[in-house]
Amino acid sequence: MQPKIRLHVDLPLAAEAEVGLAREQAHYLFSVMRLAAGDRVALFNGRDGEWAAEVVSAGKRAGVLACRERLRQQTVLPDLWLLFAPLKKARTDFVAEKACEMGCARLWPVFTQHTNAERVRPDRLRAxxxxAAEQCGLLAVPEVAEPCPLAAALAGWDPARRLLFCDERGGGVPAFAAVQAAGPGPWAVLVGPEGGFSEAEAERLRALPFAHAASLGPRILRADTAAVAALALLQAAAGDWR
Structure with a gap:
């Protein structure tokens, strides 16, 4: 029977392997969820698949689980990236959570000329x-890249990876059609800040051979909504939703 609670750990998982819990994990399992010795939890680490693990010992600040049965073999995330300008804290958190649910392999905060947020915490995004990975059944957690200026990200870009540039200025073709016309990836999605891209940024993006300007419809979307919409369209047109 599939355990109802899933937990991501950074330790190796194998038959009968014992997994020590961090303090926060022990508090969640034993104080919040009220698990006890003998109860089962699903564990994954992004490398060894998903395992049903039994609670061997339970304490307020620590605990030990033992792997009993492999539930699923390891799979990899789709080779899909999201580059986004950091927003106000709660909305940046939303983007990280939803991008994970949509199947992104890499989240990359990039600072643009109109970005309002002055800093972003990669550790918070990873959390x-x-x-999100625990709740939606993923077997791996997306990588969170170190934040950097958009210009720096583009300067080191691998041209083999196509870039779906969400153009709020209305200069792009519909996103679904743009992806279908461009063909298979790998792909990345780029979403700008609340104030949009500057004219210089937009001109540079339009000039890049690997960038494809795309429209997300007749309405101007908030930046966090645009990220989810663009990822959904790309997954439907060329990703693992087909």
Missing amino acids: HAVE
């Missing part, structure tokens, strides 16, 4: 990605 939200881990929580």
